[in-house]
Amino acid sequence: MTSRPIDLGDFEEAPPPQKPGGLSARALAGAEAPYLKGLNPEQRAAVETTDGPLLVLAGAGTGKTRVLTTRLAHILNTGKAWPGQILCVTFTNKAAREMRERIGHLIGGVVEGMTWLGTFHAIGVKILRSHAELAGLKSGFSILDTDDQIRLLKQIIEAAGIDEKRWPARQLAGLIDNWKNRGLLPARVPAGEAHAYGNGRGAELYAEYQARLRVVNAVDFGDLLLEVLHIFQDHPDVLKEYQRRFKYMLVDEYQDTNVAQYLWLRLLAQGHKNICCVGDDDQSIYGWRGAEVDNILRFEKDFPGAKVIRLERNYRSTPQILGAASGLIAKNESRLGKTLRSERDDGDMITLRSHWDGDEEARAVGEDIEQLQRKGEKLNDMAILVRASFQMRAFEDRFITLGVPYRVVGGPRFYERQEVRDALAYLKITASPDNDLAFERIINVPKRGIGDTSVKRMHEHARKNGYSLYRAAEVVSQTDELPAKARTALRTLLESFGRWRQALQGLPHTELAEIILDESGYTTMWQNDKSPEAQGRLENLKELVRSMGEFETMEGFLEHIALVMDTESNASEDKVNIMTLHSAKGLEFGTVFLPGWEEGLFPHQRSLDENGRAGLEEERRLAYVGITRAKRRATISFAQNRRVHNLWQSSLPSRFIDELPEAHVEVAPMANSYGGYGIGSYGTSRFEERTTPFSNTYDTPGWQRAQRAYAKGEAMRSSPNIIEGQLVARETEGKNIARGARVFHQKFGYGRVSHVDGNKLTIDFDKAGEKRVLDSFVELA
DNA sequence: CTGGAGGATCTTTTT
DNA sequence: GATCCTCCAG
Numbered sequence: 001m002t003s004r005p006i007d008l009g010d011f012e013e014a015p016p017p018q019k020p021g022g023l024s025a026r027a028l029a030g031a032e033a034p035y036l037k038g039l040n041p042e043q044r045a046a047v048e049t050t051d052g053p054l055l056v057l058a059g060a061g062t063g064k065t066r067v068l069t070t071r072l073a074h075i076l077n078t079g080k081a082w083p084g085q086i087l088c089v090t091f092t093n094k095a096a097r098e099m100r101e102r103i104g105h106l107i108g109g110v111v112e113g114m115t116w117l118g119t120f121h122a123i124g125v126k127i128l129r130s131h132a133e134l135a136g137l138k139s140g141f142s143i144l145d146t147d148d149q150i151r152l153l154k155q156i157i158e159a160a161g162i163d164e165k166r167w168p169a170r171q172l173a174g175l176i177d178n179w180k181n182r183g184l185l186p187a188r189v190p191a192g193e194a195h196a197y198g199n200g201r202g203a204e205l206y207a208e209y210q211a212r213l214r215v216v217n218a219v220d221f222g223d224l225l226l227e228v229l230h231i232f233q234d235h236p237d238v239l240k241e242y243q244r245r246f247k248y249m250l251v252d253e254y255q256d257t258n259v260a261q262y263l264w265l266r267l268l269a270q271g272h273k274n275i276c277c278v279g280d281d282d283q284s285i286y287g288w289r290g291a292e293v294d295n296i297l298r299f300e301k302d303f304p305g306a307k308v309i310r311l312e313r314n315y316r317s318t319p320q321i322l323g324a325a326s327g328l329i330a331k332n333e334s335r336l337g338k339t340l341r342s343e344r345d346d347g348d349m350i351t352l353r354s355h356w357d358g359d360e361e362a363r364a365v366g367e368d369i370e371q372l373q374r375k376g377e378k379l380n381d382m383a384i385l386v387r388a389s390f391q392m393r394a395f396e397d398r399f400i401t402l403g404v405p406y407r408v409v410g411g412p413r414f415y416e417r418q419e420v421r422d423a424l425a426y427l428k429i430t431a432s433p434d435n436d437l438a439f440e441r442i443i444n445v446p447k448r449g450i451g452d453t454s455v456k457r458m459h460e461h462a463r464k465n466g467y468s469l470y471r472a473a474e475v476v477s478q479t480d481e482l483p484a485k486a487r488t489a490l491r492t493l494l495e496s497f498g499r500w501r502q503a504l505q506g507l508p509h510t511e512l513a514e515i516i517l518d519e520s521g522y523t524t525m526w527q528n529d530k531s532p533e534a535q536g537r538l539e540n541l542k543e544l545v546r547s548m549g550e551f552e553t554m555e556g557f558l559e560h561i562a563l564v565m566d567t568e569s570n571a572s573e574d575k576v577n578i579m580t581l582h583s584a585k586g587l588e589f590g591t592v593f594l595p596g597w598e599e600g601l602f603p604h605q606r607s608l609d610e611n612g613r614a615g616l617e618e619e620r621r622l623a624y625v626g627i628t629r630a631k632r633r634a635t636i637s638f639a640q641n642r643r644v645h646n647l648w649q650s651s652l653p654s655r656f657i658d659e660l661p662e663a664h665v666e667v668a669p670m671a672n673s674y675g676g677y678g679i680g681s682y683g684t685s686r687f688e689e690r691t692t693p694f695s696n697t698y699d700t701p702g703w704q705r706a707q708r709a710y711a712k713g714e715a716m717r718s719s720p721n722i723i724e725g726q727l728v729a730r731e732t733e734g735k736n737i738a739r740g741a742r743v744f745h746q747k748f749g750y751g752r753v754s755h756v757d758g759n760k761l762t763i764d765f766d767k768a769g770e771k772r773v774l775d776s777f778v779e780l781a
Numbered sequence: 782c783t784g785g786a787g788g789a790t791c792t793t794t795t796t
Numbered sequence: 797g798a799t800c801c802t803c804c805a806g
Contacts, residue, residue, distance in 0.1 A: 090795075091795095091796075092795085145796095146795090146796095176782080221795090222796095261788095285794075286795080288793075289796080348785065362782090387793070388792065388794075389792075447782085447783075451783085453785085486782090531787075580793080580794065582793080607793075622794085644792085
């Protein structure tokens with residue numbers, strides 16, 4: 001196999017000449033470069049230790065980004081490398097963007113030359129594009145998003161004769177993702193794991209999926225890492241060139257790297273060995289995505305001679321907040337251990353509040369926010385950080401009623417909306433017709449009478465002849481295999497695409513996009529749609545075309561959105577932020593609300609079920625991330641009842657609440673609207689005992705329950721067993737409540753079971769009518 | 782082939 | 797509660 005030579009451009013071996021009279025000269029002369037001012041000694045050491053492997057353990061709020069950007073500026077200014085010789089990887093686009101901006105502030109336009117600053121995935125694409133043929137791809141390959149991936153997998157599963165009901169495509173997607181994150185090709189998947197899907201056909205389907213991806217000349221997110229890794233492993237000449245190129249490497253959020261990323265970093269770092277990783281083991285919250293905290297824990301072993309610098313001065317939070325967070329995270333066992341010291345004045349203790357239900361929780365937060373606003377605080381400086389996105393709704397509803405402006409960060413994404421994806425499919429096919437998934441998506445949208453049977457026929461053609469669906473459509477449209485109506489429709493569509501493709505050269509791409517959406521009838525389809533959301537969809541289409549304008553070409557635009565699934569939200573308006581704990585990482589707010597600290601929700605049940613103690617520790621880190629976002633104020637709350645799906649569940653306060661050091665927490669006496677259910681009205685809940693000192697040991701009900709569950713070797717599958725504040729003895733043995741059984745429920749009284757669905761029962765209550773409840777809430781009458 | 786009705790399933794987090 | 801899917805009647 002041959003590999004295209006890497007374009008080395010200006011980046012030859014010789015070090016760049018000194019810039020005359022620039023900062024570099026001054027720095028070399030021993031004068032203080034202005035950007036070094038104001039760094040504390042540790043930060044400064046992290047900036048100036050440029051050569052050799054370096055791990056910077058940067059606790060929350062210790063100025064991590066500042067160190068990273070200053071370090072980059074320093075390397076550039078002292079003439080140690082050209083911008084194009086520095087590899088700088090981040091995890092999120094947001095981080096990459098911010099980094100670029102801040103470096104720009106420090107050193108100006110030189111940042112433009114930093115072509116290798118970006119997310120792992122963005123850099124992966126770049127490398128893969130120049131060596132596509134080594135991975136069996138053509139350079140113009142397309143990048144599938146999760147949605148496409150699932151649809152492709154569904155086809156494969158169906159073709160393999162596997163019941164998709166029993167073996168959901170999602171599950172297979174998860175497994176494949178997991179394998180890719182660990183750098184495993186189909187042949188290397190451990191036999192045991194391959195067995196986890198479709199009666200042992202997991203690896204086979206994975207192989208088939210990879211083959212299909214090659215046929216349609218596409219990759220998924222995982223491939224962007226996996227394929228690059230394998231190119232490096234199998235082609236030493238290519239690896240060598242990149243090793244030579246990257247004189248300095250910087251990695252942000254190192255604790256979030258997965259095995260594949262770690263392996264490729266390690267390969268590259270064997271060149272100049274100047275790798276600097278910045279991270280915080282206490283903020284590793286992406287284990288579910290394959291991140292290995294272990295990578296950071298064993299950095300010193302992996303990179304011999306590595307220096308480690310700890311940043312422990314926190315400039316963000318008050319001692320109270322930091323104290324609470326530190327106390328909590330200290331419960332984790334697998335960590336390197338840091339002691340954060342606050343550089344700020346003492347503030348208020350963390351407030352802890354109990355609520356009757358989620359709505360009341362939202363009401364209370366709303367009141368707090370209005371009060372703070374009256375005191376002159378900015379909404380922008382407040383955030384509500386939730387564990388799971390379904391929690392957001394209660395707050396949104398409340399804010400709408402109150403008229404409090406809010407923004408949902410990382411909510412339903414623009415590029416994932418149906419109409420946007422449809423529109424993009426049209427554009428993608430115009431740019432590259434062989435994108436089968438895109439073609440299939442819109443071949444009958446808007447409806448043109450080309451139904452499933454017709455599409456199936458084209459598929460057969462495509463598969464038999466080994467060409468794309470689009471090509472098959474061209475062939476079939478010239479035969480009489482399809483009903484006349486479908487054939488004409490198909491011909492018209494193909495002709496349109498031909499015409500649009502022609503126009504790709506001549507017309508400005510935004511104009512072309514409008515023409516495509518018009519002529520295809522797509523816009524008209526929504527104009528004729530009377531549903532309430534149609535208007536919004538049309539606006540989204542407009543917004544899509546508008547955002548295209550920021551790119552030079554259609555191709556550039558399409559490449560961008562494949563990797564950047566979010567749109568920059570304008571942070572300028574004054575709005576309360578609502579987001580998940582995950583997307584809050586790296587941000588800070590004056591006031592932070594942390595609702596929903598309940599067993600089962602936070603820590604999340606699935607995390608415990610699937611990953612046991614490691615899962616619990618990751619949840620705890622998530623809690624730590626949440627608290628440390630706050631600068632001055634943090635309020636933690638939990639509800640005693642929460643509606644999940646359509647059924648009410650009572651819940652226990654999170655075990656994390658027990659773990660907060662008593663000295664930094666104050667329990668809010670909450671006179672709530674459902675008098676009688678406030679603190680103290682229910683006997684057995686631990687929350688009431690809160691008037692006595694907190695216990696800092698693992699002996700609270702929540703913890704004990706966990707212990708019992710683990711001891712039995714069984715995950716805690718069912719929900720906590722409290723009914724209106726009363727701990728109910730749990731009958732763990734199967735209840736075996738059958739249809740027709742007469743049962744008793746604490747809240748709804750007597751009734752008869754009309755339907756059984758696993759542990760969910762539909763019961764016709766004598767007084768309360770029909771309700772759906774979990775079996776653990778009823779007893780046989 | 783289309784459209785509507787009814788049913789099942791889901792909700793952790795994301796490049 | 798919402799969305800996605802399947803099934804059935806036109």
